[in-house]
Amino acid sequence: MSAVRTNSGTGAKPAGPLPSIFRFGSLPGIGLLALLIVMIVALSFGSPYFMTANNLINILLSVSVIGTMAAVSTLVMVSRNLDLSVASIAALAGVVAATVATKWGFPAWTTILIAVGVGAACGAVNGIFINVFRINSIITTIGTLSVFRGVAFVLTDGSSTLINDDTLIYLGSGRLGGVPVSVWLMLAIYCMVHFIAARTRVGRSFYAIGANPRASLLSGLRLGRYRLLVFVASGASAGIAGILLNGQSGTAMPGAAAGYELMVVTAVLLGGTSLHGGEGSVVGTLLGVLIIGVLNNGMTLLSVPSFYQTVANGLLLLIAVGVDQYRRGAGREEVA
Amino acid sequence: MNDSGNGIEGRATPPLVRGIGIHKRFGGVHAVRGVDFSVSAGEIHALVGENGAGKSTLVKVLAGVFQPDEGLLYIDGVSVTLGSARDAHQFGIQTIHQELELALPLSIAENVFLGNTPVRHGVVDFAQLRDRTRAVLTQLGSDLDPDIRVATLRLSDRQVVEIARAIVRKLRVLIMDEPTAALPPVEVGHLFDRMRSLRNSGAGIIYISHKLEEVLEIADRITVLRDGAVVDTMARDEATRARLVREILGRELSTYSAEKNTQSGTALAEIDGLDCLPEITNVSFFAATGEIVGFFGLLGSGQGAIAEALFGVRDATVRRCRLGNLHRLPTSPSDAITHRIGFVPADRKRDGVILRLSVRENIVLPALRQFSHFGVLDFPAIRERVRSLIEKYGVRCMSAEPPVESLSGGNQQKVALAKWDLLELEVMLLEEPTRGVDVGAKAEIYKLLRIGVQAGKTCVIFSSDAEEIATACDRAYVLKRGRINAELSGAVLNVSSLTEAAL
Numbered sequence: 132m133s134a135v136r137t138n139s140g141t142g143a144k145p146a147g148p149l150p151s152i153f154r155f156g157s158l159p160g161i162g163l164l165a166l167l168i169v170m171i172v173a174l175s176f177g178s179p180y181f182m183t184a185n186n187l188i189n190i191l192l193s194v195s196v197i198g199t200m201a202a203v204s205t206l207v208m209v210s211r212n213l214d215l216s217v218a219s220i221a222a223l224a225g226v227v228a229a230t231v232a233t234k235w236g237f238p239a240w241t242t243i244l245i246a247v248g249v250g251a252a253c254g255a256v257n258g259i260f261i262n263v264f265r266i267n268s269i270i271t272t273i274g275t276l277s278v279f280r281g282v283a284f285v286l287t288d289g290s291s292t293l294i295n296d297d298t299l300i301y302l303g304s305g306r307l308g309g310v311p312v313s314v315w316l317m318l319a320i321y322c323m324v325h326f327i328a329a330r331t332r333v334g335r336s337f338y339a340i341g342a343n344p345r346a347s348l349l350s351g352l353r354l355g356r357y358r359l360l361v362f363v364a365s366g367a368s369a370g371i372a373g374i375l376l377n378g379q380s381g382t383a384m385p386g387a388a389a390g391y392e393l394m395v396v397t398a399v400l401l402g403g404t405s406l407h408g409g410e411g412s413v414v415g416t417l418l419g420v421l422i423i424g425v426l427n428n429g430m431t432l433l434s435v436p437s438f439y440q441t442v443a444n445g446l447l448l449l450i451a452v453g454v455d456q457y458r459r460g461a462g463r464e465e466v467a
Numbered sequence: 468m469n470d471s472g473n474g475i476e477g478r479a480t481p482p483l484v485r486g487i488g489i490h491k492r493f494g495g496v497h498a499v500r501g502v503d504f505s506v507s508a509g510e511i512h513a514l515v516g517e518n519g520a521g522k523s524t525l526v527k528v529l530a531g532v533f534q535p536d537e538g539l540l541y542i543d544g545v546s547v548t549l550g551s552a553r554d555a556h557q558f559g560i561q562t563i564h565q566e567l568e569l570a571l572p573l574s575i576a577e578n579v580f581l582g583n584t585p586v587r588h589g590v591v592d593f594a595q596l597r598d599r600t601r602a603v604l605t606q607l608g609s610d611l612d613p614d615i616r617v618a619t620l621r622l623s624d625r626q627v628v629e630i631a632r633a634i635v636r637k638l639r640v641l642i643m644d645e646p647t648a649a650l651p652p653v654e655v656g657h658l659f660d661r662m663r664s665l666r667n668s669g670a671g672i673i674y675i676s677h678k679l680e681e682v683l684e685i686a687d688r689i690t691v692l693r694d695g696a697v698v699d700t701m702a703r704d705e706a707t708r709a710r711l712v713r714e715i716l717g718r719e720l721s722t723y724s725a726e727k728n729t730q731s732g733t734a735l736a737e738i739d740g741l742d743c744l745p746e747i748t749n750v751s752f753f754a755a756t757g758e759i760v761g762f763f764g765l766l767g768s769g770q771g772a773i774a775e776a777l778f779g780v781r782d783a784t785v786r787r788c789r790l791g792n793l794h795r796l797p798t799s800p801s802d803a804i805t806h807r808i809g810f811v812p813a814d815r816k817r818d819g820v821i822l823r824l825s826v827r828e829n830i831v832l833p834a835l836r837q838f839s840h841f842g843v844l845d846f847p848a849i850r851e852r853v854r855s856l857i858e859k860y861g862v863r864c865m866s867a868e869p870p871v872e873s874l875s876g877g878n879q880q881k882v883a884l885a886k887w888d889l890l891e892l893e894v895m896l897l898e899e900p901t902r903g904v905d906v907g908a909k910a911e912i913y914k915l916l917r918i919g920v921q922a923g924k925t926c927v928i929f930s931s932d933a934e935e936i937a938t939a940c941d942r943a944y945v946l947k948r949g950r951i952n953a954e955l956s957g958a959v960l961n962v963s964s965l966t967e968a969a970l
Contacts, residue, residue, distance in 0.1 A: 330846075332839040339832055343821040349780070349812055350833040350886065351804035409823050 163402065163418040170425050178432040186428065188310060194424035195313035196221070196372045196379070197391050198417065201398040202317075202324040203368040205416045207361050208399050209328070210337040211344065211408025212268040214362060216257060217369040218391035219279035222384070224249040224373035226283050229292035229383030232299060239298035247370040253279055254366020258359035268362075276392065283385035291382045303378015313375045320368065325413040337361060341408025393448060398423055400451035405458075423447065481544030482507045483640050483671045484529055484560060489538035491524050498524040500695040501538070506640055506671035511662065513674045513686035516715055521695035522675050526642045529673070530562050531555030559639030563629050563646060569617050576600040576613035579631045603631045608664035623654035627661050640671045645766070647681055659685050677765045679711050679970045693717045712970065716963055732756035735893050735925040738777070740786030746772045747783075747949045754894070754925040759916055761940030762929045763965050768946045770929040771813055774896045777927075778810040779803045791893040804833060809887035811880075813898040813929075819883035820871045827853045827867035829882050834889035852889065860885040861911055877908025884915060895919060898929045913939045933965040945969050 175182040200217045207214045228246035231237040237245070253275070261271050294300060305312045328334040340347045340357055348354055377383045401419030404411025426447065430440045485505035491498050499521045506512040514522045527533045529540070531549030540547050542558050549555050552562075569578050576596045577584070585592045585599070600613035609627050611620075617628055626646055633641060643662075647655050662685060666672055676682050682689060689706050691698040691714040698714045736754040741747060746769025754760040762770045776783035777790060779797030788796055790808055797803035803810070812818035820829050830853050831838065838845045838852075853867050860881045864874055871879055880900065887895065897916070901909040916926050916939060930936050936943045942956040945968040953968035 330844055331842045332835045332844055333842060335828065335835065335844065336832075339821055339824060339828065342823045343817075346818050346821045347832070349778070349800050349810060349818055351801040352832075353799070353801050409821075 174429040190424040190428045191314045192311045194420045195317045196375050197394045198317045198420040199372045200369050201395045201416050201420050202320050203365045204395050204399050205404050205413050206337050207365050208404045209341045209411045210361050211341040214365045215272040215392045216275040218388040219276045220250050220253040220366050220369035221373040222387045223279045223283040224370040225377045225383045226287050226385050232296045239296050246374050247367050250366040250370025251363045254362040258362035262355040287385045291384045293382050294377050299378050303375050321417050328413050397448040397451050485541040487539050490536045492536050498695050502697050506673050508669050510687045511666050511672045513682040513689045516692035520692040559637040561633035561638050562642040567625050571618040574614050575628050578617050578628050603634050607661045623658040642673045644675045679708050737789045743772045743776045743783035752944050754927050756923050757920050759926040759940045761936035761943035763936040764946030765969050766931045769949050771898050774898045774929045807893040809892040809895045811883050811897040822872035823870050825868050829871050830886045856885045877904040880904050895926045933962045937962050
């Protein structure tokens with residue numbers, strides 16, 4: 132009996148070998164790591180300031196907000212969903228936290244709990260809406276992207292709120308052992324999410340559901356529950372991101388983090404997570420986040436005008452999606 | 468071989484399409500072996516035979532989809548080579564597929580002229596579109612309104628729309644592969660009327676069906692295929708149901724000596740009056756410990772619907788019901804599994820296993836909870852259990868880590884079975900459990916099922932493979948038109964009586 136090799140769920144054949152930097156198959160992230168190192172080496176020649184400790188820490192600090200959201204977004208996309216509302220949730224949670232802390236005088240830890248709670252509640256809204264109305268998650272979260280952002284503006288009447296709580300400022304701007312607290316927090320979240328993805332029942336179920344939702348359903352997994360769970364987790368992580376945002380800028384702005392959702396998606400896709408679900412790793416996402424950070428930092432150091440930086444970030448997203456598609460067979464029109 | 472199929476040779480007009488000595492092989496499988504087949508203008512020629520007799524392969528050769536390895540094709544008496552389905556379309560050879568290819572939100576007229584919509588001054592000429600559609604429908608004896616959306620039509624009318632589209636594109640020979648498989652009985656007559664109109668307007672029709680009554684009703688000529696070769700070709704007047712059944716089955720029935728269970732224990736599943744519309748009406752049955760019960764029906768008889776209803780995948784109603792310790796139908800697969808019901812679906816690659824995940828992850832998926840301590844999985848324990856299951860089920864793989872897609876079909880199916888072993892189930896539902904599985908693995912799978920029921924389970928197999936039901940089951944129900952037509956056990960449970968009761 133000979134082993135028959137068949138195609139994976141999408142039915143398309145892999146379209147031949149890729150340039151090796153884009154191969155994530157057997158050794159996830161090796162190609163990415165190489166790309167990151169090449170970028171770092173190149174930039175260290177391009178700018179004398181790049182390789183300084185201060186600059187490297189700045190890079191980490193600059194990605195801590197999107198990095199925090201991207202960790203859980205990996206699980207969202209592994210389970211074949213997409214959450215485009217994370218940046219809006221971060222802004223909403225941020226302004227709510229600032230209001231309760233500054234205007235009502237809540238203590239810092241209560242404030243943090245409230246921010247996480249607001250984020251989780253927003254995530255629950257996403258999850259319930261998708262489950263009840265069976266609308267795909269992209270459309271749903273495009274809707275809530277606008278709704279949550281709008282609510283943030285309504286609650287604050289469009290104005291910013293100064294943060295005067297020392298603990299909240301410390302979380303965003305303080306340092307611990309020379310490294311920003313935000314970065315420690317982000318790394319802690321990566322460790323936690325990686326553990327969940329790799330070692331827990333819930334995590335492995337996300338992979339199964341993403342790889343084949345119907346077979347997972349027939350194996351007894353309750354798809355609706357898992358979907359709700361992953362969106363609540365995504366919302367909660369956006370709530371934490373909101374706290375970091377507040378602490379880093381010292382103010383809570385309803386318009387903060389606008390457009391970050393696309394950076395998050397870019398990072399996750401760059402990290403080798405598939406838009407089609409079922410595969411991806413949190414470690415890969417962290418590398419994707421770092422690549423975005425290094426790219427933007429590098430462009431700034433090399434005095435690339437900011438308009439071009441916007442173009443570059445868009446191209447990065449297209450490349451990430453393109454590579455993902457290419458890996459599962461490009462040039463094939465989908466015929467339903 | 469009967470010569471009457473070639474009797475047309477003497478006539479003045481050659482057949483519309485004719486194949487002589489057609490051979491087609493797929494790897495080691497010799498699907499069509501030297502078949503002569505033709506269809507003439509104004510004729511409905513039915514093609515009958517068991518699953519895998521080569522009917523679909525033969526018509527695909529005539530339709531240009533496959534190229535014959537040997538043999539000649541003639542159209543209007545002229546030798547041709549059909550390199551593709553497009554070539555066949557040029558000659559007016561069109562196929563109506565089981566899966567209709569219609570744009571449901573569009574009107575009948577738009578569907579009929581899909582791809583060659585009449586245009587005037589750059590805009591769609593709706594008046595012409597409507598009139599020409601109406602003319603074609605009239606030719607088919609149909610009075611459908613061309614402006615109606617296809618989505619609102621019943622299935623037989625949708626087929627009429629497909630036929631109309633074929634006419635517009637040029638239709639001389641229409642190939643229909645099981646067009647009534649999904650049709651409710653009341654609509655079959657309606658479709659047949661349209662087919663007769665088409666025939667009377669001079670087209671030839673090749674009609675494939677398992678349903679012998681329908682074949683005898685509609686066909687002018689009938690050809691029986693068995694194991695890729697023509698057994699007999701006869702005019703309608705010479706055909707009887709008994710003759711067709713005999714010729715379809717033909718060969719000596721294989722004599723398996725599988726160990727069977729004659730005395731049944733306590734009933735684990737008792738279903739009374741299951742309705743699962745539109746396929747299934749009023750089905751009642753029971754299955755006891757130690758027993759393998761079969762549900763046999765031809766393709767499209769809806770046996771799969773029963774399995775899905777009992778597993779909570781689709782909606783159904785039931786008068787009374789007991790499944791394991793559940794006194795209602797399960798509401799979801801997870802509800803079913805909680806109440807010790809398992810299901811091996813028919814489409815293994817799509818539903819049974821997760822191809823991209825490893826053997827280990829597939830096997831452990833329904834039972835993850837057992838291995839989790841406060842949500843964290845105990846991987847050493849999982850590896851241990853999976854290893855013993857791979858051994859028990861004889862899954863041939865290098866290790867438990869490669870993705871299931873790297874295994875052969877039979878081994879994939881063993882994984883689909885093994886994953887239920889961890890959950891001490893009482894009722895095991897299996898749909899087409901050995902479809903596309905080689906003979907050796909088939910025997911192993913039957914043995915595993917037997918071991919399972921001897922441990923106090925019950926198995927219900929839903930299959931369109933009569934040999935499978937006869938071999939593996941102790942008792943079987945035969946479905947016909949969505950109802951139970953017979954219950955067979957003991958010596959009468961054999962391929963011919965199953966087929967007889969289902970046709």
